Amino acid sequence: MTTPEAGRVETGPQIRGLSPIRDVLDNGVTILTKQTNTTPAITLHASLLAAGSTSDPAALAGLAHFVSRTIDRGTARHSGDEIAEELDGRGVSLSVSVGRHALSLVGTCLVEDFDAILSLLAEIVTTPTFPAVEVDRRRGEIVTMIRQDEDNPAAVATDGLMAMLYGPSHPYGRPIRGTLDTVERIDRAALQRFHGEHVAPDATTLAIVGDIEPRRALDVASRAFGPWTATRLERPTWPPLSGAFGRRTRTIPMMNKSQTDIAYGFTSIARADPAYYAYSLMNNILGQYSLGGRLGDSIRERQGMAYYVSSALDANVIPGPLMIRAGVNPSNVERAIQSIDAELTALIASGPTAEEVAESKQYLIGSMPRTLETNAGIASFLQTIERFDLGLDYDVRMPALLRQVARDEVYEAARRAVDPSKAAIVVAGPYDGPLT
Amino acid sequence: MVTADPELTENSTVREHVLDNGLRVLVQEVHTAPLATVWCWYRVGSKDERPGLTGVSHWVEHMNFKGSTNIPRDKVKGIIEQYGGYWNGYTWIDQTTYTETATRDALDRMLFIEAERMGSCLYDPADCESERTVIISELQGGENDPDQLLDQELTATAFRLHPYRHPTIGWLSDLQTMTRDDLYGHYRRFYVPNNATLVIVGDVATDEVLRAVDGHFGRLESREVGPRSHPVEPEQLGERRVTIAKEGTTAYLKIGFHGPSLTDPDFFPLLVLDAALTGAKGINLWASFRTPPPQRSTRLYQALVNTGLASAVNGGVVPTQLPFLYTISATATEGTELARVEQAAVHAIDRVRAEGITEDELAKAKTQLRARLVFENDSITNIAHQLGYFETIASWRRYPSVAQQIAAVTLEQVAAVAAARFAPSNRTIGWFAPSSSDARSSVAVGTASPERAR
Numbered sequence: 056m057t058t059p060e061a062g063r064v065e066t067g068p069q070i071r072g073l074s075p076i077r078d079v080l081d082n083g084v085t086i087l088t089k090q091t092n093t094t095p096a097i098t099l100h101a102s103l104l105a106a107g108s109t110s111d112p113a114a115l116a117g118l119a120h121f122v123s124r125t126i127d128r129g130t131a132r133h134s135g136d137e138i139a140e141e142l143d144g145r146g147v148s149l150s151v152s153v154g155r156h157a158l159s160l161v162g163t164c165l166v167e168d169f170d171a172i173l174s175l176l177a178e179i180v181t182t183p184t185f186p187a188v189e190v191d192r193r194r195g196e197i198v199t200m201i202r203q204d205e206d207n208p209a210a211v212a213t214d215g216l217m218a219m220l221y222g223p224s225h226p227y228g229r230p231i232r233g234t235l236d237t238v239e240r241i242d243r244a245a246l247q248r249f250h251g252e253h254v255a256p257d258a259t260t261l262a263i264v265g266d267i268e269p270r271r272a273l274d275v276a277s278r279a280f281g282p283w284t285a286t287r288l289e290r291p292t293w294p295p296l297s298g299a300f301g302r303r304t305r306t307i308p309m310m311n312k313s314q315t316d317i318a319y320g321f322t323s324i325a326r327a328d329p330a331y332y333a334y335s336l337m338n339n340i341l342g343q344y345s346l347g348g349r350l351g352d353s354i355r356e357r358q359g360m361a362y363y364v365s366s367a368l369d370a371n372v373i374p375g376p377l378m379i380r381a382g383v384n385p386s387n388v389e390r391a392i393q394s395i396d397a398e399l400t401a402l403i404a405s406g407p408t409a410e411e412v413a414e415s416k417q418y419l420i421g422s423m424p425r426t427l428e429t430n431a432g433i434a435s436f437l438q439t440i441e442r443f444d445l446g447l448d449y450d451v452r453m454p455a456l457l458r459q460v461a462r463d464e465v466y467e468a469a470r471r472a473v474d475p476s477k478a479a480i481v482v483a484g485p486y487d488g489p490l491t
Numbered sequence: 492m493v494t495a496d497p498e499l500t501e502n503s504t505v506r507e508h509v510l511d512n513g514l515r516v517l518v519q520e521v522h523t524a525p526l527a528t529v530w531c532w533y534r535v536g537s538k539d540e541r542p543g544l545t546g547v548s549h550w551v552e553h554m555n556f557k558g559s560t561n562i563p564r565d566k567v568k569g570i571i572e573q574y575g576g577y578w579n580g581y582t583w584i585d586q587t588t589y590t591e592t593a594t595r596d597a598l599d600r601m602l603f604i605e606a607e608r609m610g611s612c613l614y615d616p617a618d619c620e621s622e623r624t625v626i627i628s629e630l631q632g633g634e635n636d637p638d639q640l641l642d643q644e645l646t647a648t649a650f651r652l653h654p655y656r657h658p659t660i661g662w663l664s665d666l667q668t669m670t671r672d673d674l675y676g677h678y679r680r681f682y683v684p685n686n687a688t689l690v691i692v693g694d695v696a697t698d699e700v701l702r703a704v705d706g707h708f709g710r711l712e713s714r715e716v717g718p719r720s721h722p723v724e725p726e727q728l729g730e731r732r733v734t735i736a737k738e739g740t741t742a743y744l745k746i747g748f749h750g751p752s753l754t755d756p757d758f759f760p761l762l763v764l765d766a767a768l769t770g771a772k773g774i775n776l777w778a779s780f781r782t783p784p785p786q787r788s789t790r791l792y793q794a795l796v797n798t799g800l801a802s803a804v805n806g807g808v809v810p811t812q813l814p815f816l817y818t819i820s821a822t823a824t825e826g827t828e829l830a831r832v833e834q835a836a837v838h839a840i841d842r843v844r845a846e847g848i849t850e851d852e853l854a855k856a857k858t859q860l861r862a863r864l865v866f867e868n869d870s871i872t873n874i875a876h877q878l879g880y881f882e883t884i885a886s887w888r889r890y891p892s893v894a895q896q897i898a899a900v901t902l903e904q905v906a907a908v909a910a911a912r913f914a915p916s917n918r919t920i921g922w923f924a925p926s927s928s929d930a931r932s933s934v935a936v937g938t939a940s941p942e943r944a945r
Contacts, residue, residue, distance in 0.1 A: 091523075092523070093523045093524075093869060093870075094865050094866070094868060094869050095865060096862075096865050096866060096869070135787075136787075136788070138787075139787030139788045140788050142785055142787070143770070143785040143786065143787060143788040143789070143855060143859065144788075144855050144858065145785075145858065145862065146771065146785055146858050146859035146860075146861065146862025146863060146866075147785055147862070148770075148782055148783050148784060148785040148786070150782065150783060163782070163866050164862070165862050165865060191799075192796075192797065192799050195799050195802065195824040195825065196796070196802040196803075196824065198824070198825045199741060199802035199822060199823075199824045199825045200802065202740040202741050202825050203740065203741045203822070205740050206637070206739050206740040206741060206925075207635070207636070208635055209635075310738075311737060311738030311739065312634075312635050313630075313631035313632075313634040313635055314628060314631035314632045314634070314635050344568070344572060345567075345568030345569065345572055346568065352568075355625060356621075357621070358621070359620070359621030359622060359623070359624040359625045360624060360625075360628070361625065361628050362625055362626075362628040362629035362632055363632070382628060382631075382632045383628060384624070384627070384628055384631060414569060414572065414573070417572070417573055417575070418572040418573070418575055419575070420575065421572075421573070421574050421575020421576070421593070421594055422575035422576075422577075423575065424524055424525055424526055424575065424594055425526060425575060425576075425577060425592060425593075427524070428523075428524045428526060428870050428871070429869045429870050430869060431869070484635075
C-alpha cells in the first residue's frame, strides 16, 4: 500500500483500459460493444437521446414518461401480450425509464437469447404501435403513480425544488411524470407524434456488454437496426436559465406523515463545463464522501438528526441541480436547515482542506473498477461517455483529469455553487412552521 | 469464469476453514476484476429480541460503525474510501451483516475493520444517545411509506407468538427507552467468532487470505451465546384481517400466507409457484431489488394489472431460517375499491389452489429462475452475499444446489404447496384504505416562489 496521491499503482481497467468498440451504422445508430466473461449473460442498454422529458410540449408534461410506459406494449409485428411472453419466457425484464434527456431501455439476457432479444428490442424502439387499449390501461397506472408521488414527502420536496429552481416555463421545472391534467390529455396520437419526432437513428445509442464477440454483436445489431430509416432530427434546444436568485423557501405541509423531507439546492453547471471536475470533488466533499461528506458528519453523525442526508450533482446536457436532501423529524427542520447553512458557509469561507481534496480524488479514482465490474455498470458507463462525448479512453484519462484539479479550483467551485444566500429550499412533511 | 451455472458452481472453489475460536471462513477466488469483497455475518437478527428490546440488533449494527479500540471515532471514515471502496451493513429477521468492496489491495484493511467490529467497539454513551434519534428518524421515514407501514402491520397480525412478528427496526417505545447497557449487552453476547461467518470473494489468493484472517481474528475468544427463545407459531385457524385507515392518496392490498423455511421441502415449489403468479425474483435479497421481475405474462399481473384494477403487483418469497411469510402485494389504481382488487386476487389464488399451474407455466418459471440465478451472480459482492446468507440461515452448502432443486420441482409439488399454503385459514389480509388528504395546503414563506396547486 502506498499513500494516497503519491502515485499509487493503478490496477485493472485503468492500465489496460476498458477499450470498448464504437461503430456507427449507415443510418446513424451508434453501437458500443464490450466483451466480458463474468457471466454467460449480455446486457443491452439503448438510449434514445432526444426522447427525454425535456422534449415534452409544455401543455403535455409527462408525454415522454407516458411513452416509456407504453413503447413496449405493442409493435408492428407483435402484440403487448406476445412481447410479454417472449421476454418472460426467457427470464428477461426490460426496464424502460425516462430522464430529462433520454429514454432508456435496459435488459439482461442469457447469451443464447441474445439474437432474439436484440431483435425484439429493435422492434420496440423502431415500430411501437401504442395500442389504444394499452394506452388507457397505462394511463390508469400513471395516474396512480402521480397520486403516490403526491403522498410521498421526498417526491413532493424534490419536485417542488425543481419547480422553484427552474420555473414552470423550463422543462426542468415540470415533473417528469406530468400532472393529472396533462396525463388525462395525452392520447395515442400524441404518443405516436412524440415517437415520430424524437426517436430516430441518429439519436439512438445501443450498448452491448457481455459474453459475446464484438464483431458478432455488431452483426446482429446491424441486422436489427440497420433497415431503420427515419428523418434526421434537429437537436433540441432549451430556454436559458434565469439569472441568480435570492434565497427562496417554501413549506408544503403533509400533516399525515411522520418524517419531513428537506430539498435544498441550486442550479449548477453543464457536464461540458471545464469546472466539472472541481464541482464533482466539491460535491463529494460536501455531501457524499463516506456517509454524506461534511453534511453527513454534521447532521447525522454529530447531531443525530437524520437517517439520511447527502448532496447530488447533476451536471447534465444543460446545468442541472446540485441538490441536498435530508429526512428529519419535524421538530428538527429549522435546526437541520441551519446546519446545512452553516456547513455551506464554512465551505465557501475557507474552502476544503488539502486532505479532503486528496481523499475525495483518491476515492473517485479508486471507485472506477467497481463502476466497471458488472455488465450493467459498463453499459451505463458507455452511455455516459457517448452522451457527453468523453472519449472511448475516458476510463483511462479520468484519473489524471481529477488529479490535476487544484484545491483552489474546488474552493472556487464552492463559492460559485453553494452560497446559502442563494439557496432554494423546499420542505415537505408534517411541518407547517416558518422557514428562514 | 464465474458463473451460476449449477454444474460449474458445484465445482467452484469455495474453501471453508473454521478457526479454533469457531469463526467460519469461506473464500472464493474470482479473478475477473481487480476487486475484493468481505462480508461478515452474525447469526443474530430481530427474531432474537424480546419485547422491550425490539430493534436492538439493528441499533447495535449502527453502533458498530462508531469506532473501536484501534479505530478512533473520527478515523472510521476513509479507511475503505482510500481504495475507492463501498461499505454498508444490514439487519433483518435472522441476520446482521457488514460488507466492504474495494480494490483488492484493501483486503487487509477490510479484515482489520471486521475484526475490530467483532471484538472492540466502543459504545460511547453520547454516541448511543445521538444514534437513538437517527434510528427513530429511519423508522419515521419508513412510516412515510404506506406500503411499508402495511407490511409491518400485516406481519404483526399474521404472527401472534413468534418473534418474526415485530419489525426489525423495532417498536417506537422500545427505541425510546432502550439503554446503552442494553445495546452493549446484546453486542457482547452475539458478536463472538463462534456466532459469525466471514466470507471473502474476489481477486485474492486463498492461502494468503486464510493467513491474514488468522492474524486478525485468531486472538478473539469464543463464548457461549446462550439459549434463544423461538417459540413455534401456533397454527393459524382462520383468516385474519387488518385495515389501516390513515390519510393518504393510494390504497394498498397485501395478502400474507405462513410460508416454509429454506429447509422445508415446500420452499422450492413455492419459489416456482411465485414465479408463475408474479414473476421470478431469484433468491438473492441483496441483488433482487435492482431489477424488476419478468412478470407481464404471470397470473396475477394479468388478473390485477392488465384488468386495470392495480398499477403494480408483487410477490415475496425469501429464504429464512424459520417459517416466515409469503406475501402478495398490490397497489390499487386510482378510484378502484380495494374490495375489487382483493376479490380478483383471491379468485386467482383460489384457482391455482384448486388446479395448480400448467406445464408451460412450470417450464417458464424454471427458465426465469435459471436466468435470474445467473444475473444475480454478476459481482463478487453478490456472490459473497449468497454464501454468507445461506450459511447464516442454514448452511452455505445448500447454495450450490439451488439450481438443481429448482429444476427438480414437479407440477404435483407446486399444486400441493398451493393447495396447502393458500388455504383461507392460513392467510392474513391487509388493507391500507386511505382517507382523503386532498385538503393539503401550500404555505409559502420568504421570497415568493413558483407555486403549484398540490
